[in-house]
Amino acid sequence: MFRYLFLLLPLFAFSQKTQEIYVMGTIKDKSNTTKSVSFIDLRESKDLGTVTFKGKQVQFIFPKNDAEIFVNEWFLKYNKDPKGNNNIVLVLEKLHFANNPTEDEKNHFTADFRASTFLEKEGQYFFLSRVNNLYTPNQDFPENPMGIALTVTQLFQSLLNQSYTKTPSTLALSKESLSDYETFLVPSLAANKNPELASGIYSDFESFFSQSPLLGYELIRNANNEVKSAKKGEETIPSYKIFAYSDGNKAHLNTAGGFLELEKDDKGFFVTSNEGTLNPAQMNSTYGMFGLIGAGIGAIETSAKNKAARKLPTSKIYIDPLSGKYIYGK
Secondary structure (H helix, E strand, O other): OHHHHHHHOOHHHHHOOEEEOOOOOOOOOOOOOEEEEEEEEOOOOOOOOEEEEOOEEEEEEOHHHOHHHHHHHHHHHHOOOOOOOEEEEEEEEEEEEEEEEOOOOOEEEEEEEEEEEEEEEOOEEEEEEEEEEEEOOOOOOOOOHHHHHHHHHHHHHHHHHHHOOOOOOOOOEOHHHHHHOHHHHOOOOHHHHOOOOOOEEEOOHHHHHOOOOEOOOEEEEOOOOOEEEEEEOOEEEEHHHOOEEEOOOOEEEEEOOEEEEEEEEOOEEEEEEOHHHHOOOOOOHHHHHHHHHHHHHHHHHHHHHHHHHHOOOOEEEEEOOOOOOEEOOO
């Protein structure tokens, strides 16, 4: 339902010179484990940025011009009587909106957004999750200031919802170290410390970076030498459930473009590709509102868009070791 909510927003918002970050979508703690969500603002600049839309300058703001109120009121709206014991801390590290030309020579609206969550226990902080990327509007939202604002709201929502049940890191951090928590967490990961990767199948990014592979599986390939599954006795793991695999010499990451070689340099692990290959566009769901004809048009348009995007120049695209996501435009 989230994808259709933008249709209900007033059209006159486009004539305004400010664009608020929306409080939209539920962040209810269904696990009943969370007592509170507090907020720490570590941004160097509190200015969210300004974009040009239809010849007008549009400035982005939080509701009431206060990020902490935005988080607190949103949490309390959906958690009026919290029953849990956990104290989650949302740390906002960066949020800046801009007009950015991209590889396809279009001027997109972007949000350079970085935020993380921690479980706070007796003055110590344990990492939970984060968002860290240069984002463009979700494909179900319009390509305008409202669309990129909704995308950021959706990212906040996803970050908080997954943090309620996320297993925290075992490394305790002080409040003072939150400003550079990466320098403590990332070097301690086994994949970064060990000279070689352990051979085996990795089911997710946590098992890869902690070097905890599934052992004893044989890769099953098709006639084109593409990995289709992994088998151990009678047990079979389909390829879509494999995050990566390693034979001790080389590692390969499961991507939308197939298994690509996963390499490493002083910045971390990366694949050589482009965003069009790694994150192909899906057909906009609004096409379905127009029946089979609309769906057909949408499929043709999406296919052409993806074909062109895959031909764009490639570069090193790094894997965020703390979220498992690709990092674009950084």
